[in-house]
Amino acid sequence: MSGDGGSRTIPGVTHGFGSKSAQLPIPLQPYCSTRPATKQVHGTRIVDVHHPLQACGEADGFFTREPGILLSVLTADCLPVIFCRKDGQAIAVVHAGWRGLLEGILEQMAQRISLEDSTSNWVAAIGPAAGVCCYEVNEDLINNFQQLLPFPATMISPSYRHLDLAAIAEAKLTALGFAAVDRVGSCTICTPNDDPALARRFKYTSYRRNSHRREQDPTHPGIKGRNQYSGIIINQ
Numbered sequence: 001m002s003g004d005g006g007s008r009t010i011p012g013v014t015h016g017f018g019s020k021s022a023q024l025p026i027p028l029q030p031y032c033s034t035r036p037a038t039k040q041v042h043g044t045r046i047v048d049v050h051h052p053l054q055a056c057g058e059a060d061g062f063f064t065r066e067p068g069i070l071l072s073v074l075t076a077d078c079l080p081v082i083f084c085r086k087d088g089q090a091i092a093v094v095h096a097g098w099r100g101l102l103e104g105i106l107e108q109m110a111q112r113i114s115l116e117d118s119t120s121n122w123v124a125a126i127g128p129a130a131g132v133c134c135y136e137v138n139e140d141l142i143n144n145f146q147q148l149l150p151f152p153a154t155m156i157s158p159s160y161r162h163l164d165l166a167a168i169a170e171a172k173l174t175a176l177g178f179a180a181v182d183r184v185g186s187c188t189i190c191t192p193n194d195d196p197a198l199a200r201r202f203k204y205t206s207y208r209r210n211s212h213r214r215e216q217d218p219t220h221p222g223i224k225g226r227n228q229y230s231g232i233i234i235n236q
């Protein structure tokens with residue numbers, strides 16, 4: 001993988017994680033029009049993508065072996081997770097909020113890959129999302145995670161009512177056999193702006209931070225608030 005925000009290079013593949021300065025990462029912008037048509041619903045459905053602009057319906061995960069199709073997800077505080085076969089011959093992407101994590105979207109993706117391959121041939125990168133520093137939820141949700149997942153309680157929630165989405169995703173992906181799992185992004189709620197050209201306080205859009213004045217995005221009627229894209233493409 002190469003591109004904005006990447007820490008790993010796989011020849012023939014470009015990926016990136018969006019921010020306020022580029023909602024869709026610049027290296028991915030030329031391929032915007034190839035994206036499948038879809039609506040994210042915090043579910044666990046994964047779709048195989050075979051051609052540009054494919055109508056995918058409601059889905060939160062996408063898989064392809066075809067070059068020239070941008071797979072992307074929109075997130076604010078949820079986790080974007082990008083997947084790539086180590087030889088660059090197949091890619092995938094997932095949108096995982098707490099609901100998707102709990103209901104098993106990462107396991108669904110591992111299952112999809114395992115139909116014809118092994119997750120040990122794949123790497124994953126977890127992008128910017130609500131960090132454990134800021135992501136406060138109710139006690140019942142923390143209890144649900146701690147009861148359902150075989151990970152240490154203090155890893156799931158290192159401080160009172162704070163949920164560590166990225167740590168949970170990393171632990172799951174490692175347990176599912178992925179060859180490497182990178183954590184690339186920082187907290188969407190509190191990370192300060194690092195682009196001097198922008199007179200803005202924060203680097204990422206955040207649903208939590210802006211929830212008191214959120215607006216509906218006309219291009220994605222199911223999603224409220226501004227969001228950033230994370231995406232990956234096999235170069236043509």
Ligand SMILES: [Zn+2]
Pocket residue numbers: 131132133134135187188189190191
């Ligand atoms: Zn934070």
